[in-house]
Amino acid sequence: MKYIKFVYYLCALAMILSLGNVFINGDFSIEGPALLSNNWGIMSLVDLFAGILIFSTWIVFREKNPLVIGVLIVLMGLFGFLTASLYILFNLYKADGDWAKFFLGNKREMITEKWANTKK
Template structure:
């Protein structure tokens, strides 16, 4: 998990640098308009927001606190992978090396309990 912490921290630093660069050297609305005129600009934005949405689904699966979840999703949709890198870094630090805690968050015990009790298998069988 040390490598993941380093990579997420590098993501924070890289995104901080490029956000500062973009806001100081570019015109958000003018450049955004140019991006929307380019077919590959549209493809890139759709790709980006599909990624944001998938990342948000993972956050929703691991977060129990709905107001906190809403704030994080808003941050990701507005600040992009800067916010996602911060979210990953914080959760890597607070999981203390527990990979299941990192991926499942506050729902770890709930999910493991269901797994152990066979609920997941029973639910899976009912869906068939």
């Protein structure tokens, strides 16, 4: 998990630097229409929002607190994959080397128990 954590630290840092640059130097009133008039710009936005939806589905699956789910989905909409990178980092530490706990979250015990029962 050490290497995976390093990768997500890099992702989070890249997102923080990029978002900072956009908030400081960007002007959406000028750049937004240019983005939306470009086919690749539209494709990038579709890809972004599809990715946010897919990642948010994983959040809904693994979390049990509706408030936490709601806050994380709003943060995904506002900050995109910076939120995802930080969420992954947080849960890598929380899982403490247990990949099933990382991927399944609060559903880990229920799913592994059901899986074990089907093996009998």
